[in-house]
Amino acid sequence: MKVYDGVAGFANAEGDVLGTSDWLEIDQARIDTFADATGDHQWIHVDAERAAEGPFGATIAHGFLTLSLLPPLLNQLYRVDNVRMAVNYGLDKVRFMAPVPVGSKIRLTARVLSVTVLEGAVQSTFESTFEIEGSEKPAAVVHSIVRYIA
Secondary structure (H helix, E strand, O other), X not given: OEEEEHHHHHOOOOOOEEEEOOOEEOOHHHHHHHHXXXXXXXXXXXXXXXXXXXXXXXXXXXHHHHHHOHHHHHOOOEEEEOOOEEEEEEEEEEEEOOOOEOOOEEEEEEEEEEEEEEOOEEEEEEEEEEXXXXXXXXXXXXXXXXXXXX
């Protein structure tokens, strides 16, 4: 895990490769819980029998479920100490490249694309790639923005 000391320490992080998270299995219980939380009960996510006959051969994770795992997986890779708070400032790019079948494992690789020094803060854009174990194609590529307040 990379550790940065405050906004001053993170101000020079541009270009840093943050590494790779642990693998996380995407089971049906997680998919169902996400469906309940969002109200998205589309059959390709929650109906195992119907999905077995569908285009993916099994249920798949919601794209937004995969995206929602960005913060906890990024938290395995780095932290910025001695700041008052970190604020999710948004997303510049999200591409869902491949489905995540139930029972598969994903992990995150990330790097710091840019860091902008602001008054009393720094803002950073990260490029994160969700890999699927055994797949050459990633599940998603995301450019996310985080602001750290001194």
